[in-house]
Amino acid sequence: MTIFTDHIHQAAEPLWQQSFDHPFIHEIQSGQLPTDIFRYYLIQDRYYLSEFGKLHELIAEQVDDAHGKQFLLAGAQGLKDGEIAVRKGFFEQLKITPEEVKQTPIAPTAYNYVNHMYAELYRGNPQQAIAGLLPCYWLYNQIGQHLIAKGSPDELYQRWIETYDSDDYTDSVDQMIVLTNQAADQADDDVRTKMKTAFLRSSAYELAFWQMAMDKQNWRVSA
Numbered sequence: 374m375t376i377f378t379d380h381i382h383q384a385a386e387p388l389w390q391q392s393f394d395h396p397f398i399h400e401i402q403s404g405q406l407p408t409d410i411f412r413y414y415l416i417q418d419r420y421y422l423s424e425f426g427k428l429h430e431l432i433a434e435q436v437d438d439a440h441g442k443q444f445l446l447a448g449a450q451g452l453k454d455g456e457i458a459v460r461k462g463f464f465e466q467l468k469i470t471p472e473e474v475k476q477t478p479i480a481p482t483a484y485n486y487v488n489h490m491y492a493e494l495y496r497g498n499p500q501q502a503i504a505g506l507l508p509c510y511w512l513y514n515q516i517g518q519h520l521i522a523k524g525s526p527d528e529l530y531q532r533w534i535e536t537y538d539s540d541d542y543t544d545s546v547d548q549m550i551v552l553t554n555q556a557a558d559q560a561d562d563d564v565r566t567k568m569k570t571a572f573l574r575s576s577a578y579e580l581a582f583w584q585m586a587m588d589k590q591n592w593r594v595s596a
């Protein structure tokens with residue numbers, strides 16, 4: 374029998390390929406991504422990351438398996454200590470202040486991506502929500518592994534690439550894959566189909582997130 378995550382990964386392949394080929398990723402690698410686009414991405418991603426951490430805690434509350442619960446809670450803590458902390462260095466270098474973050478409205482795609490993950494949990498179930506978290510871990514790891522071979526001539530972009538190629542990070546991706554397969558094992562066919570949809574939609578939002586940054590997407594109206 375095909376492993377569930379292999380099946381959904383294969384279904385998402387055309388979307389992932391478009392992320393690998395996206396100008397945002399190419400320009401990170403070449404060092405030509407304009408700093409204002411990267412700054413915009415980091416500010417939008419700051420919002421995404423804090424909601425992503427909260428989602429780990431909310432999903433953990435609904436997971437029975439002690440090991441899975443503990444992994445999700447550790448993930449939430451890891452986001453506070455790790456991913457978000459790493460970003461602090463970027464923020465200081467690019468002079469992004471907490472005030473600027475607070476003043477910047479969340480853009481439509483970031484808003485929709487986060488709301489999609491909440492909907493998977495609250496209008497669906499924890500299994501769907503776990504599948505919705507997985508592309509975030511897994512896609513960035515694959516991007517990190519693609520880009521690390523060549524690296525980027527830009528020191529800041531090189532550091533961004535390295536974040537997603539570390540052994541610790543790759544380890545957490547493997548654990549998230551195991552958790553998703555465990556959730557699928559406990560699910561019936563209907564929930565498994567919904568898990569696949571959640572995974573594909575998150576993959577589509579990951580792709581849209583790069584374009585959101587390139588377009589400096591906004592609501593076309595001041596809040």
Ligand SMILES: Cc1ncc(C[n+]2csc(CCO)c2C)c(N)n1
Pocket residue numbers: 418421422425451452455456508509510511513514545579582
């Ligand atoms: C839109 C968006 N998608 C994925 C990531 C990457 N990421 C965010 S949290 C996390 C798990 C552990 O740190 C990973 C890999 C990102 N930064 N922004």
